[in-house]
Amino acid sequence: MIRIENLSKSFNGFEVLKGVSCEVATGEILALIGGSGHGKSVILKHIAGLLKPDRGRVLIDGIDIWSLTRSELDQLRSRFGFLFQSGALFSSLTVFDNVAFPLRETLKISEDDIRKRVLTALDQVGLRGAEDKYPAQISGGMIKRTALARSLVGNPKIMLFDEPTTGLDPVIAHTILNLIQSIHKAYGFTGVIVSHELSRVFQIVQKVAMLYEGVILTTGSPAEITASQDPVVRQFVTGSLEGPIKIR
Amino acid sequence: MTWIRKLGASGLFILRRMGRMGLFFTKTCYYLFRSPLKISWVLKQIWFIGAQSTLVIFLTGAFAGMVLGLQGFYTLNRFGSTALLGPMVALILIRSLGPVFSALMVTGRAGSAMTAEIGIMRISEQIDALELMGLNPYRYLVVPKLVAGMIALPLLTAMFDVIGIFGGYLIGVNLLGVGEGTYFGEMVNYVDMQDVLGGLYKSFTFGILITWICCYKGYYAGFGAEGVSKATTQAVVLSSVLILFWDYVMTSALF
Numbered sequence: 001m002i003r004i005e006n007l008s009k010s011f012n013g014f015e016v017l018k019g020v021s022c023e024v025a026t027g028e029i030l031a032l033i034g035g036s037g038h039g040k041s042v043i044l045k046h047i048a049g050l051l052k053p054d055r056g057r058v059l060i061d062g063i064d065i066w067s068l069t070r071s072e073l074d075q076l077r078s079r080f081g082f083l084f085q086s087g088a089l090f091s092s093l094t095v096f097d098n099v100a101f102p103l104r105e106t107l108k109i110s111e112d113d114i115r116k117r118v119l120t121a122l123d124q125v126g127l128r129g130a131e132d133k134y135p136a137q138i139s140g141g142m143i144k145r146t147a148l149a150r151s152l153v154g155n156p157k158i159m160l161f162d163e164p165t166t167g168l169d170p171v172i173a174h175t176i177l178n179l180i181q182s183i184h185k186a187y188g189f190t191g192v193i194v195s196h197e198l199s200r201v202f203q204i205v206q207k208v209a210m211l212y213e214g215v216i217l218t219t220g221s222p223a224e225i226t227a228s229q230d231p232v233v234r235q236f237v238t239g240s241l242e243g244p245i246k247i248r
Numbered sequence: 249m250t251w252i253r254k255l256g257a258s259g260l261f262i263l264r265r266m267g268r269m270g271l272f273f274t275k276t277c278y279y280l281f282r283s284p285l286k287i288s289w290v291l292k293q294i295w296f297i298g299a300q301s302t303l304v305i306f307l308t309g310a311f312a313g314m315v316l317g318l319q320g321f322y323t324l325n326r327f328g329s330t331a332l333l334g335p336m337v338a339l340i341l342i343r344s345l346g347p348v349f350s351a352l353m354v355t356g357r358a359g360s361a362m363t364a365e366i367g368i369m370r371i372s373e374q375i376d377a378l379e380l381m382g383l384n385p386y387r388y389l390v391v392p393k394l395v396a397g398m399i400a401l402p403l404l405t406a407m408f409d410v411i412g413i414f415g416g417y418l419i420g421v422n423l424l425g426v427g428e429g430t431y432f433g434e435m436v437n438y439v440d441m442q443d444v445l446g447g448l449y450k451s452f453t454f455g456i457l458i459t460w461i462c463c464y465k466g467y468y469a470g471f472g473a474e475g476v477s478k479a480t481t482q483a484v485v486l487s488s489v490l491i492l493f494w495d496y497v498m499t500s501a502l503f
Contacts, residue, residue: 048376048380074382074383075382077379078381082377082380084377086372088373088374088376088377090369090374091374102381102383105381105383106381
């Protein structure tokens, strides 16, 4: 279970998060929605322990991640999978080596076992045959799928997706979201997804939280959010130009 | 009062940055001794910092030695001491010019690339990805470069010295007519082991200095391409200045 309590964070004097609180139950996927630059990715990085909050805390299964030692935090992180906005593949490694990297470096298993697990992960994301290509030789969609394979290969218990479909054409974006849905069904991870593909994302998540002006404005099921009469939520979900949301 | 406030703010900013640099170096040393060394990563870095710098070291070493031979001959000729050309070229190269020139060349060729590589990894979230795998970026990215720098710099300096001495020989003996036996014979009389070791100690510390500054600047690179480009420029400038400053400190301490 992920629990965020009163999380605040400022960058260069600008307060991005002003006391965010929310909860994701085990096995559930939460969609975190809100305008660009409102701090959704910042929340994900706090959950992963990449950023330290100014105030508040993040609890993973009841443990405050900033109360852990470095090695305990590293151990906790081995339960995480994180799909970065850019993919964050290592440019000097092939697709195969990128996916194999966490296994080689964190587990003491044979190269044969690594090969089997990597090929299974690449099969899941439809990338068999691209093992020997470098990130610079593949498309944006393939980079995202390789990154997805890399984050899944260690069988994570918690998955964090930072705009997994940004910059992809609608068909590839749909494929990626379908993949996330099928993998969630297969492995039952707890997840948080940041995305602007609201209609499609609402089909694969159990809960939605809307971030607005540094706080969680509302949470609810996808149906509740879609039917919300709150003017901010309404404007954001419909994409209307008229309403209280200020364009930055 | 405003200028006092500005001065104080600048002072605090510089102190904070120096503290961060010091902390970066301390952490690197901690992981150097605490975690097992990634030998294959170190070898890869020795190849990159050392082996791939040999051509530039060969060329600069040869020309530096040739210039020293030429200038040294005309200067010594005024005092009728051209027999001391060999020791003069050797001492200048071994004690100072070799370590400094090698370090500056490595900064320009490999140091800037180190900053750009780590900076790009920072802005493209590759360093975050490493951390999320439970892997320590210091151990994977910085420590191998530091160790490679400590090994490669003394080797490159030794190479620079030897090539420089032969560059001086080419000019002094073949072009200007100093006797071959005099050139090398006097060198044996005037250059002792302390000179050679002093030069190598210097280059060892330069290896640490370059990798520290260049990795630090990349690790804390700003946003986007501009951030990486700024970090690379700052890394080269700061490393070069510190090499010359540290050369002075080491020279006064060693010789």
